[in-house]
Amino acid sequence: MPGTYKKIExxxxxxxxxxxxxxxxxxxxxxxxxxxxxxxxxxxxxxxxDDKVAEFQVVLKAGFKIEH
Amino acid sequence: MPGTYKKIExxxxxxxxxxxxxxxxxxxxxxxxxxxxxxxxxxxxxxxxDDKVAEFQVVLKAGFKIEH
Amino acid sequence: MPGTYKKIExxxxxxxxxxxxxxxxxxxxxxxxxxxxxxxxxxxxxxxxDDKVAEFQVVLKAGFKIEH
Amino acid sequence: MPGTYKKIExxxxxxxxxxxxxxxxxxxxxxxxxxxxxxxxxxxxxxxxDDKVAEFQVVLKAGFKIEH
Amino acid sequence: MPGTYKKIExxxxxxxxxxxxxxxxxxxxxxxxxxxxxxxxxxxxxxxxDDKVAEFQVVLKAGFKIEH
Amino acid sequence: MPGTYKKIExxxxxxxxxxxxxxxxxxxxxxxxxxxxxxxxxxxxxxxxDDKVAEFQVVLKAGFKIEH
Amino acid sequence: MPGTYKKIExxxxxxxxxxxxxxxxxxxxxxxxxxxxxxxxxxxxxxxxDDKVAEFQVVLKAGFKIEH
Amino acid sequence: MPGTYKKIExxxxxxxxxxxxxxxxxxxxxxxxxxxxxxxxxxxxxxxxDDKVAEFQVVLKAGFKIEH
Amino acid sequence: MPGTYKKIExxxxxxxxxxxxxxxxxxxxxxxxxxxxxxxxxxxxxxxxDDKVAEFQVVLKAGFKIEH
Amino acid sequence: MPGTYKKIExxxxxxxxxxxxxxxxxxxxxxxxxxxxxxxxxxxxxxxxDDKVAEFQVVLKAGFKIEH
Amino acid sequence: MPGTYKKIExxxxxxxxxxxxxxxxxxxxxxxxxxxxxxxxxxxxxxxxDDKVAEFQVVLKAGFKIEH
Amino acid sequence: MPGTYKKIExxxxxxxxxxxxxxxxxxxxxxxxxxxxxxxxxxxxxxxxDDKVAEFQVVLKAGFKIEH
Structure with missing residues (x-):
């Protein structure tokens, strides 16, 4: 994966x-x-x-190539 | 979320x-x-x-408001 | 679980x-x-x-008994 | 601190x-x-x-002696 | 908190x-x-x-909803 | 280990x-x-x-089944 | 370093x-x-x-002042 | 910050x-x-x-230049 | 310790x-x-x-030299 | 990277x-x-x-595909 | 424990x-x-x-009051 | 490595x-x-x-034997 990548949260x-x-x-x-x-x-x-799971939440990082 | 909460594992x-x-x-x-x-x-x-997943286990913390 | 176990990744x-x-x-x-x-x-x-999840990857450790 | 203590979150x-x-x-x-x-x-x-800190939250553990 | 959020540092x-x-x-x-x-x-x-605290620094993450 | 367990510290x-x-x-x-x-x-x-270990302290979590 | 800074990954x-x-x-x-x-x-x-290091990868955070 | 520094706890x-x-x-x-x-x-x-905070404790590292 | 070592868990x-x-x-x-x-x-x-420690378990890594 | 991989240390x-x-x-x-x-x-x-670095040591994990 | 303490490793x-x-x-x-x-x-x-534990090593921090 | 060692940062x-x-x-x-x-x-x-690395910094711990 040559190049430079950025990760966002x-x-x-x-x-x-x-x-x-x-x-x-x-x-x-x-x-x-x-x-x-x-x-x-x-x-x-x-x-x-009301005692039930109403929402699942996932914190994640996403990586992508910096392009110009 | 004003108030005090407790977390149990x-x-x-x-x-x-x-x-x-x-x-x-x-x-x-x-x-x-x-x-x-x-x-x-x-x-x-x-x-x-027998080489198959028999049980999924999740350790989690649960938070709730302390009420009197 | 008496005995000795090995964990592999x-x-x-x-x-x-x-x-x-x-x-x-x-x-x-x-x-x-x-x-x-x-x-x-x-x-x-x-x-x-193409902007969609193509592959889920899980790193895990597996434990098993060392037997002779 | 002899004795046994419990920690709650x-x-x-x-x-x-x-x-x-x-x-x-x-x-x-x-x-x-x-x-x-x-x-x-x-x-x-x-x-x-409204772009201002409305609430500070601190997660903490509290320790106390188990008494009978 | 339905929707997607971004966290910046x-x-x-x-x-x-x-x-x-x-x-x-x-x-x-x-x-x-x-x-x-x-x-x-x-x-x-x-x-x-000069042996006195001149500056307090806090690294923090801030979360906000992605809106279009 | 079917069932639900609680861990205390x-x-x-x-x-x-x-x-x-x-x-x-x-x-x-x-x-x-x-x-x-x-x-x-x-x-x-x-x-x-007096320069000698007077007390060993171990923080541990204990797990047990929730029974009704 | 007075002011506010942002860190990107x-x-x-x-x-x-x-x-x-x-x-x-x-x-x-x-x-x-x-x-x-x-x-x-x-x-x-x-x-x-082919059994040789083809690419070194470094994940890093870069900090810079927010300026308007 | 050229030079060598020491950190104490x-x-x-x-x-x-x-x-x-x-x-x-x-x-x-x-x-x-x-x-x-x-x-x-x-x-x-x-x-x-007596159920009130009597003492705040902060563990910190302090860094300073080694000078001869 | 010149050479290459392997660590097992x-x-x-x-x-x-x-x-x-x-x-x-x-x-x-x-x-x-x-x-x-x-x-x-x-x-x-x-x-x-029966409310007593029946087994102590230690997870450890062991390192040894790779030899041919 | 479809398939199953193993990581060794x-x-x-x-x-x-x-x-x-x-x-x-x-x-x-x-x-x-x-x-x-x-x-x-x-x-x-x-x-x-003799007060000089004699050996650099790097602990690393290496991943490879399991093939049969 | 009023006063200032130092920790050494x-x-x-x-x-x-x-x-x-x-x-x-x-x-x-x-x-x-x-x-x-x-x-x-x-x-x-x-x-x-010779395949036996020859030495146990413990890394620890020791804390003591700074006195003048 | 018999004896006692100190680590400094x-x-x-x-x-x-x-x-x-x-x-x-x-x-x-x-x-x-x-x-x-x-x-x-x-x-x-x-x-x-000026947008170029001017200084590399490494925080490290150094260990040495305590001798009297």
Missing amino acids: LVGTSPVSFSEAVKSALAEAAKTVRHIDWFEVVEQRGNLK | LVGTSPVSFSEAVKSALAEAAKTVRHIDWFEVVEQRGNLK | LVGTSPVSFSEAVKSALAEAAKTVRHIDWFEVVEQRGNLK | LVGTSPVSFSEAVKSALAEAAKTVRHIDWFEVVEQRGNLK | LVGTSPVSFSEAVKSALAEAAKTVRHIDWFEVVEQRGNLK | LVGTSPVSFSEAVKSALAEAAKTVRHIDWFEVVEQRGNLK | LVGTSPVSFSEAVKSALAEAAKTVRHIDWFEVVEQRGNLK | LVGTSPVSFSEAVKSALAEAAKTVRHIDWFEVVEQRGNLK | LVGTSPVSFSEAVKSALAEAAKTVRHIDWFEVVEQRGNLK | LVGTSPVSFSEAVKSALAEAAKTVRHIDWFEVVEQRGNLK | LVGTSPVSFSEAVKSALAEAAKTVRHIDWFEVVEQRGNLK | LVGTSPVSFSEAVKSALAEAAKTVRHIDWFEVVEQRGNLK
């Missing part, structure tokens, strides 16, 4: 699962950042409502 | 997946702790039986 | 989910290592292709 | 400062736990409202 | 205290980033001059 | 050794918590008096 | 050495970010090709 | 606040170490007496 | 103490690995039976 | 530099392990003799 | 056990440092000779 | 490379500390000037 959320939260964050980021190459999960959390 | 287990193990632990805890607000995944492990 | 991959990546790594390892008892997730990462 | 909040959040959590805990001896700061966070 | 400085350094960094960031929701303290440092 | 002390401190904490905890299954050492410390 | 690569990878990342970043003041090495990795 | 205490504990430790250290340049907070703890 | 168990668990793991490993030079303790755990 | 040594220590460990490992794909630096240490 | 060794290595390091340090108050275990390692 | 700097920064710190320390045996790299950082 995102938090994705989903009512369904951690993997959906990952996909959701990357889909949202892809709207403004081109060609994200990889991601790394940093943290997994969530919220409850 | 739980281990949930599930034969199906990590997310089911999370839900299982929080459902069990909800029987004695009222109004858990959030959780944080601390560790993900599991056991095998 | 594996990276499983799957186009579907993290849990499939875990299962895939353990199934592959079971071809040469007998009686893996437990696993611990060390890291969760992944690659993207 | 608390989250204190304050609109003023981190130290007030520490004091607030310990004062609340003292209502149900007797003789807390020491505390350890684990995490410092906070929320904003 | 800042270093605030203040001649007075750590909490002033936190507020200073967030006030500065608010000039270009809208609606920061929360922050997490990552590191606390400082410089001395 | 204890500090055991002993004038003799770290292992005695571990045993002491678990014996004390067993008076109020039933069926502790496992423990994990988190920290090892100690105090001195 | 970069990955530099070089076929030659880790230090060249550091320089390469900072030179690339300097094209769009003005006045980077310092950097911190976060991770050192690399790829092999 | 200190614990400052104060009945008032964490920042006073930092200043107290650095003032004490300045009596025997010349020209401390910077400090880094490593740990924040404290003791209670 | 082991778990030793003993009903008696942590140090016996260390010795037990290294004795077992010595049956198949020649000339282990050093070890590093990674984790200390244990199991209980 | 090595310590390379060199009288010259850290990068030579990395290359030395990977060259030695390549004699028995085929197709190492990547490495990650875990630790950097060294020994001195 | 020591490595104790013993052919017998980790606890003897702790005591040995503190006894040696007491020859030049007065009134060490507490210690914290940082790392536990050891060397082997 | 140093920061070496060099305009050339990280390894020169290591050597520079150890050469400076050798002027007042006799027989440093080993070192461990703790942190790698650096400063820039």
